[in-house]
Amino acid sequence: MPGAGIRVGITTSEGTRIPLGTRQGGFPDRERLRELRAVYKLRLRRKRLLYRAFRKRRQLGAVSDRTDAIRPGMILGTATMRNEMVRLPYFLEHHRKLGVEHFLIVDNASDDGTREFLADQPDVSLWATSKSYKRARFGLDWLTWLMVKHAHGHWVLTLDADEILIYPYWDTRPLPALTGWLDGQGIEMFPAMMLDMYPKGRLGAQSYAPGQDPTEVLSWFDSGNYTIRRQEPMENLWIQGGVRARHFFTEKPRRAPTLNKVPLVKWNRRFVYVNSTHGILPRRLNRFYDREGGEFASGILLHTKFLDTVIDKSREELERREHFANSALYEAYYETLIEQPDLWCERSSRYLGWRQLEAMGLMSRGTWL
Amino acid sequence: MSVGIIMLVHTALDRAEQVARHWSAAGCPVVIHVDANVPRKTYKAFTKTLGDVPTVRFCQRHKCEWGTWGLVAGTLSASELLLAEFPEVRHVYLSSGSCLPLRPVQELVDYLAARPQTDFIESATTSDVPWTVGGLSDERFTLRFPFSWKRHRYLFDKYVDLQRKIGFKRKVPNGITPHMGSQWWCLTRQTLSAILEDPERDTYDTYFRKVWIPDESYFQTLARLYSTNIESRSLTLSKFDFQGKPHIFYDDHLQLLRRSDCFVARKIWPQANRLYDGFLRDPEGAIKMTEPNPAKIDRIFAKAVERRTQGRQGLYMQSRFPHEGFEHSITSGRYSVFQGFSDLFEDFEPWLAKSTGTQVHGHLYSPERAEFSGGQMVVNGALTDSPALRDYNPTAFLTNLIWNTRGERQCFQLGPADETAPIWFIAKDSNAQVSVISGAWAVPLFKSNRNFADLRQEAARLQKLEAEQLKVLRSVWAKARIRIWTMAEFIEAPMEPLQSIIDEMGQHALRRLTEAPKMADLTGFGQFLQNLKNQGMHPYLMGDFPVSPPGLNQPKPPRKPYLVQ
Numbered sequence: 026m027p028g029a030g031i032r033v034g035i036t037t038s039e040g041t042r043i044p045l046g047t048r049q050g051g052f053p054d055r056e057r058l059r060e061l062r063a064v065y066k067l068r069l070r071r072k073r074l075l076y077r078a079f080r081k082r083r084q085l086g087a088v089s090d091r092t093d094a095i096r097p098g099m100i101l102g103t104a105t106m107r108n109e110m111v112r113l114p115y116f117l118e119h120h121r122k123l124g125v126e127h128f129l130i131v132d133n134a135s136d137d138g139t140r141e142f143l144a145d146q147p148d149v150s151l152w153a154t155s156k157s158y159k160r161a162r163f164g165l166d167w168l169t170w171l172m173v174k175h176a177h178g179h180w181v182l183t184l185d186a187d188e189i190l191i192y193p194y195w196d197t198r199p200l201p202a203l204t205g206w207l208d209g210q211g212i213e214m215f216p217a218m219m220l221d222m223y224p225k226g227r228l229g230a231q232s233y234a235p236g237q238d239p240t241e242v243l244s245w246f247d248s249g250n251y252t253i254r255r256q257e258p259m260e261n262l263w264i265q266g267g268v269r270a271r272h273f274f275t276e277k278p279r280r281a282p283t284l285n286k287v288p289l290v291k292w293n294r295r296f297v298y299v300n301s302t303h304g305i306l307p308r309r310l311n312r313f314y315d316r317e318g319g320e321f322a323s324g325i326l327l328h329t330k331f332l333d334t335v336i337d338k339s340r341e342e343l344e345r346r347e348h349f350a351n352s353a354l355y356e357a358y359y360e361t362l363i364e365q366p367d368l369w370c371e372r373s374s375r376y377l378g379w380r381q382l383e384a385m386g387l388m389s390r391g392t393w394l
Numbered sequence: 395m396s397v398g399i400i401m402l403v404h405t406a407l408d409r410a411e412q413v414a415r416h417w418s419a420a421g422c423p424v425v426i427h428v429d430a431n432v433p434r435k436t437y438k439a440f441t442k443t444l445g446d447v448p449t450v451r452f453c454q455r456h457k458c459e460w461g462t463w464g465l466v467a468g469t470l471s472a473s474e475l476l477l478a479e480f481p482e483v484r485h486v487y488l489s490s491g492s493c494l495p496l497r498p499v500q501e502l503v504d505y506l507a508a509r510p511q512t513d514f515i516e517s518a519t520t521s522d523v524p525w526t527v528g529g530l531s532d533e534r535f536t537l538r539f540p541f542s543w544k545r546h547r548y549l550f551d552k553y554v555d556l557q558r559k560i561g562f563k564r565k566v567p568n569g570i571t572p573h574m575g576s577q578w579w580c581l582t583r584q585t586l587s588a589i590l591e592d593p594e595r596d597t598y599d600t601y602f603r604k605v606w607i608p609d610e611s612y613f614q615t616l617a618r619l620y621s622t623n624i625e626s627r628s629l630t631l632s633k634f635d636f637q638g639k640p641h642i643f644y645d646d647h648l649q650l651l652r653r654s655d656c657f658v659a660r661k662i663w664p665q666a667n668r669l670y671d672g673f674l675r676d677p678e679g680a681i682k683m684t685e686p687n688p689a690k691i692d693r694i695f696a697k698a699v700e701r702r703t704q705g706r707q708g709l710y711m712q713s714r715f716p717h718e719g720f721e722h723s724i725t726s727g728r729y730s731v732f733q734g735f736s737d738l739f740e741d742f743e744p745w746l747a748k749s750t751g752t753q754v755h756g757h758l759y760s761p762e763r764a765e766f767s768g769g770q771m772v773v774n775g776a777l778t779d780s781p782a783l784r785d786y787n788p789t790a791f792l793t794n795l796i797w798n799t800r801g802e803r804q805c806f807q808l809g810p811a812d813e814t815a816p817i818w819f820i821a822k823d824s825n826a827q828v829s830v831i832s833g834a835w836a837v838p839l840f841k842s843n844r845n846f847a848d849l850r851q852e853a854a855r856l857q858k859l860e861a862e863q864l865k866v867l868r869s870v871w872a873k874a875r876i877r878i879w880t881m882a883e884f885i886e887a888p889m890e891p892l893q894s895i896i897d898e899m900g901q902h903a904l905r906r907l908t909e910a911p912k913m914a915d916l917t918g919f920g921q922f923l924q925n926l927k928n929q930g931m932h933p934y935l936m937g938d939f940p941v942s943p944p945g946l947n948q949p950k951p952p953r954k955p956y957l958v959q
Contacts, residue, residue, distance in 0.1 A: 031648070051692050095738045097452075107458075121553070144684055155533055163768070168713045186512060194644070194646060197644065197646040198644050198645070198646070198663075199665075201665065202642075202644060202663055202665065203662070205642075206642060208637055209642075210637070210639060214706070216713060217712075218712045225457050226864050240773070246773045247775065247776035248776065248798070249774065249775020249776065249777060249794050249797060249798035250776050250777045250783075251711075252786060252787035252790040252791075252794075253710050253711070253712075253715060253790065254787070255715060262712060263711060270783060271776060271780075271783070272776055274783075275778070275780040275782055275783055276782055277782075278782055278783050278786035278787075279786065281763060285712055308523055312710060313712070313713055314706065314713050314714060314715040315702075315713065315714055315715070315716070316709075316715065316716060316717050316720065317703075317716060317717065317720050317721075318704050318705050318714075318716045318720050318721035318722075319701075319702050319703045319704060319705045319714065320701055320702060320705040320706065320709075320711075320713055320714045321702075321713035322713065323711070323712050323713035325882070370776055371772065372773060372775065372776045372777075373776055374775075374776075374946070386706060386709040386711050386797065387711065387712075388712070389701075389711065389713050389714065390698075390701070390706075390710070391701070391713065392636070392698050392699065392701070392702040394641060394694065394695065394698045
């Protein structure tokens with residue numbers, strides 16, 4: 026029941042495509058045709074990815090299926106994991122506290138107790154597979170299938186185990202407040218850029234105890250060296266930069282990791298993530314930035330990759346070659362990591378909380394006050 | 395005398411119950427209208443839980459859809475019931491299930507008792523208010539709206555278009571003047587009963603049934619007919635964002651709401667436990683008689699609208715990435731770009747830093763590295779001097795630098811050899827102040843100890859590059875504050891341009907420059923240019939230099955640094 030301030034126009038919303046045909050009638054112009062072709066190609070791509078997920082559904086074996094407990098309106102979390110015993114306790118605690126009520130997790134051949142630990146959690150439904158993570162589009166095929174089955178109509182938070190979601194007011198307003206507000210605004214997604222957190226001093230020299238808040242160890246980040254491009258035809262932003270670009274990719278900035286993500290989506294079974302959660306189809310879900318100078322609301326994924334475990338993990342990655350589309354390119358990156366560099370520099374910023382990140386312009390409240 | 399409360403409820407019934415109890419515990423009778431879309435079972439359970447409160451009644455239910463007549467119908471039924479059942483009521487306060495009383499109820503009762511004839515209802519004519527920007531304002535009252543805006547948007551739009559095309563216009567009955575305003579009012583028994591018992595009410599109801607969003611105009615219009623004393627404001631604090639969606643209040647708004655001194659606020663998030671616990675307690679302390687003071691909240695929310703529609707200028711981030719040309723300024727602060735100055739003057743950078751107190755960088759876009767001030771390798775925001783990272787996105791490098799150092803003016807040098815510099819971007823940026831001494835790149839060549847053939851080639855290259863840059867800076871699209879001098883022009887009277895550049899930068903108090911930068915010794919420069927010409931290259935960007943200084947063959951004493959009194 027909005028009030029007197031209502032602004033009702035007989036206009037179509039800005040995202041709506043004008044139907045086929047030109048203003049004066051006659052043949053559709055060339056640009057419109059090209060646009061239609063691009064849209065149709067994306068549609069095919071989405072269908073193909075959905076079919077792919079459907080074919081891989083048998084790779085998953087249920088370890089503990091508690092999906093009966095999912096009620097309408099619950100906020101779900103999904104993730105693929107492999108040997109994440111160190112991060113898991115805090116990961117679950119943080120996101121439970123935010124208001125994720127049920128987790129759908131795929132375990133990819135862990136041997137450090139991750140699987141047993143997850144199987145014991147009352148709010149986790151666990152599936153296991155030992156198939157290739159890389160060939161399952163880095164786990165996305167598996168998650169897509171689980172979301173088709175269980176997540177339709179829910180707000181879903183898709184994360185990696187080394188990501189901690191924060192957003193404006195997260196410490197006083199749980200996720201249902203955010204999703205409720207987004208629903209009221211008619212918005213279906215919420216972006217959160219990855220922010221690489223790192224320690225001061227050589228990597229691996231700090232110790233982290235499971236369950237501890239990782240920002241106590243990884244308290245530093247780069248605040249203002251990010252580059253953004255807009256990419257067609259998906260219309261997503263491509264954000265790069267941060268400490269990894271600064272330290273590992275100074276010669277080949279183009280290869281620096283992608284940081285933009287859209288982890289929180291009001292899921293529909295026809296949706297599909299394209300490349301990790303960096304991109305999503307249909308493409309309207311990638312338009313989470315204001316193009317006319319305003320600011321939409323957005324959050325941050327605190328990326329806890331650089332815990333002391335990163336050294337061993339990098340060794341393992343070098344052997345497994347299960348990460349990224351072109352593993353060879355990242356060899357040098359992992360080799361540098363094993364040498365335990367110090368990522369800190371005198372212009373690093375110390376993490377103080379969401380208000381700081383908001384003031385720095387890394388995320389925004391939009392109109393959510 | 396007391397205040398009667400009408401509550402329009404459709405969700406979060408547990409909260410509605412809590413608030414209803416709070417009202418009635420303070421002696422205010424409550425009539426609740428529950429949306430007919432609420433299932434019968436839920437409704438029954440709800441009435442039962444409130445069964446123990448004698449002063450709570452439930453009125454006939456209507457289907458309430460946003461923007462339709464149902465909301466008015468519900469309010470009318472509830473008003474009739476309230477006035478009939480509770481004869482001691484003098485003021486009727488309309489609220490919703492997500493409203494929360496912020497001040498002790500007794501304060502509201504006293505406030506209204508002190509103003510027994512006043513109707514608090516926001517009510518303004520459509521032509522006088524900017525609320526309905528670009529949408530339907532007058533047409534709310536002159537067209538018909540049989541289709542639901544929420545469910546049948548297409549039909550709604552088409553039907554409006556059709557009526558516009560035909561030129562259809564409804565007649566407003568009995569010459570009443572349509573007024574609009576917030577739907578949350580507080581009316582006296584006199585005014586409200588006059589509206590309810592009006593012999594023409596059927597006519598009005600029929601008319602308003604097809605008006606768009608009648609809950610914002612029905613009472614607002616009719617109250618004008620009967621009220622003797624309208625105070626055109628709502629006692630309910632209710633904020634809307636720029637799309638007309640109500641702002642929601644959460645736990646962290648507790649202090650803000652408390653300081654507003656408003657009687658009632660909406661809309662409250664149902665799970666905001668701290669708010670409900672904090673405000674629904676028994677009153678403590680003395681009763682205040684202060685006026686509601688929503689000004690502070692208004693300011694904060696107005697700022698939020700600005701943030702949403704205009705954002706932070708010059709910030710590029712994940713949820714703000716404007717089209718080119720869609721904002722007022724493309725960087726977040728003013729900065730100055732100097733071309734040729736550090737070639738012509740030996741100590742230009744330290745001199746500039748000293749006389750203006752700004753950050754003075756060297757050639758930020760030098761091919762070797764970004765020459766940050768003081769030889770820094772990394773500056774604010776962990777922006778590094780790596781040329782590859784910079785050239786990967788030269789514009790982002792600049793916007794990042796300006797954003798990271800907001801509050802501190804940046805100056806940097808540019809030269810024709812800095813090929814990756816985003817010259818178009820700078821030229822179009824109204825925050826940029828660009829000063830160019832064209833042709834000054836020849837001075838370092840003249841001073842260098844290189845073979846003349848190399849010099850000639852290099853001079854040709856630099857001249858070509860600078861000519862391109864000047865073309866951009868002189869383009870009609872350039873919005874920066876741009877000044878270009880030829881070198882010959884500039885050295886005629888260097889202090890004047892320097893003074894005006896520095897005055898325009900507006901750092902510190904305006905004062906005269908007392909010390910000039912030291913100009914390079916240009917003896918023989920004219921000859922050097924002539925030699926280039928003799929080799930078939932045509933240096934023209936520096937202007938006309940005589941081959942030999944005036945007073946042929948007489949060595950001139952080296953020029954002293956300027957000293958201006």
